[in-house]
Amino acid sequence: MAVTTKTASENGAKPRRLARRPPAGRVRGFGLVVLMAIASTMMFALPIFLILVVASVPPLVAYFIDRDSEKYAAVAVGTLSLSGALPYILDLWLNTFTIREAVLILADPYTWLVIYGAAAAGWLMYFMLPIAAHIYLKMSSDHRIAILQKECEALVKEWGSAIGDSAEKS
Amino acid sequence: MASSSAAARENAPADSVILADRFEIQPQLPLLDLAHAHASAFAAWDSDDPGLPVYALIIEHDLPVREQQLRTLKGTRKPALVQPLGWGPVDWPAAGGRRMAVILTRPAGRRLAEPGQVDLIAIPAKQLLSEFITPFAALLRDLGDMRVTHRNIRPDNLYSDLEKGGGWVLGECFSAPAAYAQSALHETVERAMAMREGRGHGTSADDYYAFGVTLALLAMGGSPLSSLTDDQVIAAKMEQGSYAAIIAGRRPPAELSEILHGLLCDDRDTRWGAQELDNWLLGGRQNPSPPPLESQAGRGFYIGGEEYKTIRTAALALDRNWDLAATLIKDDGLERWVRSCVKDTARADAIVSCRVSAGQNAPRMISDDLLVARTITVLDPNGPLRFRQFSAMPDGFGAALAATTQKPEIARLFLEMISGMLPAFRVGLEQNPKPSLLSLQDLGSMLRRHLNQRGPGYGVERCLYELNPNLQCLSPRVANYLATDIPTLLSAMDAEINNEEPPIDRHIAAFLAARLRDNVDRNLNEIAAASRPADIVLSHLRLLALAQEKVAAPPLPNLCAAFLAQMGPVIDDYGNIPLRKRVSQAAEKAVQQGKLAAFLAIIDNQANRQWDIGNGNRAGARFTKAKAEIKRLISANEHRHLDAEKLGHRWAASLGAIIAATAVAATIYSQMS
Numbered sequence: 011m012a013v014t015t016k017t018a019s020e021n022g023a024k025p026r027r028l029a030r031r032p033p034a035g036r037v038r039g040f041g042l043v044v045l046m047a048i049a050s051t052m053m054f055a056l057p058i059f060l061i062l063v064v065a066s067v068p069p070l071v072a073y074f075i076d077r078d079s080e081k082y083a084a085v086a087v088g089t090l091s092l093s094g095a096l097p098y099i100l101d102l103w104l105n106t107f108t109i110r111e112a113v114l115i116l117a118d119p120y121t122w123l124v125i126y127g128a129a130a131a132g133w134l135m136y137f138m139l140p141i142a143a144h145i146y147l148k149m150s151s152d153h154r155i156a157i158l159q160k161e162c163e164a165l166v167k168e169w170g171s172a173i174g175d176s177a178e179k180s
Numbered sequence: 181m182a183s184s185s186a187a188a189r190e191n192a193p194a195d196s197v198i199l200a201d202r203f204e205i206q207p208q209l210p211l212l213d214l215a216h217a218h219a220s221a222f223a224a225w226d227s228d229d230p231g232l233p234v235y236a237l238i239i240e241h242d243l244p245v246r247e248q249q250l251r252t253l254k255g256t257r258k259p260a261l262v263q264p265l266g267w268g269p270v271d272w273p274a275a276g277g278r279r280m281a282v283i284l285t286r287p288a289g290r291r292l293a294e295p296g297q298v299d300l301i302a303i304p305a306k307q308l309l310s311e312f313i314t315p316f317a318a319l320l321r322d323l324g325d326m327r328v329t330h331r332n333i334r335p336d337n338l339y340s341d342l343e344k345g346g347g348w349v350l351g352e353c354f355s356a357p358a359a360y361a362q363s364a365l366h367e368t369v370e371r372a373m374a375m376r377e378g379r380g381h382g383t384s385a386d387d388y389y390a391f392g393v394t395l396a397l398l399a400m401g402g403s404p405l406s407s408l409t410d411d412q413v414i415a416a417k418m419e420q421g422s423y424a425a426i427i428a429g430r431r432p433p434a435e436l437s438e439i440l441h442g443l444l445c446d447d448r449d450t451r452w453g454a455q456e457l458d459n460w461l462l463g464g465r466q467n468p469s470p471p472p473l474e475s476q477a478g479r480g481f482y483i484g485g486e487e488y489k490t491i492r493t494a495a496l497a498l499d500r501n502w503d504l505a506a507t508l509i510k511d512d513g514l515e516r517w518v519r520s521c522v523k524d525t526a527r528a529d530a531i532v533s534c535r536v537s538a539g540q541n542a543p544r545m546i547s548d549d550l551l552v553a554r555t556i557t558v559l560d561p562n563g564p565l566r567f568r569q570f571s572a573m574p575d576g577f578g579a580a581l582a583a584t585t586q587k588p589e590i591a592r593l594f595l596e597m598i599s600g601m602l603p604a605f606r607v608g609l610e611q612n613p614k615p616s617l618l619s620l621q622d623l624g625s626m627l628r629r630h631l632n633q634r635g636p637g638y639g640v641e642r643c644l645y646e647l648n649p650n651l652q653c654l655s656p657r658v659a660n661y662l663a664t665d666i667p668t669l670l671s672a673m674d675a676e677i678n679n680e681e682p683p684i685d686r687h688i689a690a691f692l693a694a695r696l697r698d699n700v701d702r703n704l705n706e707i708a709a710a711s712r713p714a715d716i717v718l719s720h721l722r723l724l725a726l727a728q729e730k731v732a733a734p735p736l737p738n739l740c741a742a743f744l745a746q747m748g749p750v751i752d753d754y755g756n757i758p759l760r761k762r763v764s765q766a767a768e769k770a771v772q773q774g775k776l777a778a779f780l781a782i783i784d785n786q787a788n789r790q791w792d793i794g795n796g797n798r799a800g801a802r803f804t805k806a807k808a809e810i811k812r813l814i815s816a817n818e819h820r821h822l823d824a825e826k827l828g829h830r831w832a833a834s835l836g837a838i839i840a841a842t843a844v845a846a847t848i849y850s851q852m853s
Contacts (some may be wrong), residue, residue, distance in 0.1 A: 085837065100848070132832070155810050158810045169796060173799060
């Protein structure tokens, strides 16, 4: 006996929007790498790990509050936050690679100001650049429409208004 | 005569009418003695030969003149016959338009009789022999050799100065269809039964018959038949035979008895012709025996209360009582009478077969009118083909149809007769039809083919021009020009064109189709199928351009200008506006040349058309695509904030990565240095 099957759209139900998520295996592998990196850093570079913990707070917060699947907020805030922490990590690495020195760095409010200031700059970019993108897109669209309208006017001038009528009919 | 002609010319008023830059016609000087009921006569002069006495006939009807006879006899020197010198349309002030004029040599003397005159002066046989029979026998022989029939021989068309003496002259025969002016008395029984426009060109035998009737009237000073109606004359000839009916119990001169018997013989095959007449003139005795009269039935057949005892008189009575005829035929009374009283079984069987539509090309149904027409044809196969008021000999179809142009109801009868295939039926009555009869079948097929098509260029109008090769175009737009050929027609159209309507009507289309030697069916179908204004104008232009090119007609600037004025829809068919302007400008220049073909080549250039269509399609596709993109962009603007947000966030992430990379590089660089 033949069985007819209906798709969700044929049943009238809205198709479920599938989130663009990476495959579970890849997530699991990426998480393992991160855990191993964290563990390695804890074991072999604890001073740097301390600085990174402080610098990772803003991107983590951004990661969790950003509903976008691409997590652009985390990337924007994280890259700037880590950029702010980079001079201190390099200072530790090249000069006095001790926990005490790391604690001294973290004890300096200026360090926090630099790292979180950079993170704030990341947030600022995240919120301000869509406005710039909107302006850019509008200008681009208007320019393209103007070109197309000019082309249509030239065609009507050469072929008459009937070309517009036929186009509208079609 | 020559001196009086010259004197009259000197006294002539100035408002004369000129024909062909040669003949001067004087409307103020009518010649009543030379006029006919259908044509007025006026004094005229030939500038090429001022001493020659000539006169002009101005034709008062729209029927075709006998142009073939005019052409054949022009330039021949026959003292016993008026000679045609020239003819053509002239502006005739009294008619307020144009009229056909025929210039003829002017006969000396007066008419031997006035039209309609019953009692004539009897002329002695000796004088008739010397002045009438001998010269006119030679004339009729010459005409027969030239294959020309006169068909207008009667006493009131003979001219002589009886007091002064001199040769007799036979009057003209060109100004109307053959035998148009003859009374039934001067026509054979068969041709007299046809409508007078449809008596046909006939043969020499018909001229000899009219010659015999004229001789009898002149010899006896008239005939009692002259005062009878045409139907009474025909009936008398049928019942008694022509000789007995015309002589009417009187005694013709004994020396003319033999020739009268021979010329008035009702059987065309045994009637005297040129050879018998020559023999008689040379003194040979021939003793012609009159053909046996049609046998009379013991009991007559009653039609409309009258009794008819012969088949031919019954046929004539059926024709004259058409509405009653169908009933009489259907109730088998006629067939029984023919079978039992006339004892003509074959004809009775033929009457029965009239009701049957047999054969591949037979009409689908036999109407009452067709039944009557077929039955009359069976009863009198040598008579004209009759269909209610329409009756014509096959060689008189053309003029008969021309006479119906003002009578559409008669034209409809002609159409029904041809559609009913009466000509083919007539041919089918013969076991071994003569070639002349077979040509009737071909003629019927040709006419039926034209009548079956309804579009312009076909129908009754096409039949009219096919049957009358010399008939002028009867289109109301150019009727005044009497255009008998295509160049004249095109010139007339050029002079009379207006911009309000397409130039070709049904008459013009049929005239062009009949006169052009090329097959123009494609053009005619194009005209019939055209419905858009552009197609209508183009189809008319194409046919006229073809006509102008084929006959090398003169330039037609007005017609070109009129077409240009109507070319709006055609030029607008080009999509490309600059191309429209170029075509329009080129067409305006071409108008001055007046060549329709060149004008058409500009307006309807195929290369331009293809370029326009191809590029127009591409431009349309581009326009559609651009409009769709504009629509999409405008629609996208409504959702732009979402796209902008996403793009801005991507920019932020990218910028952050760039800044981070730059910071790493800058830090490493600063530490290294």
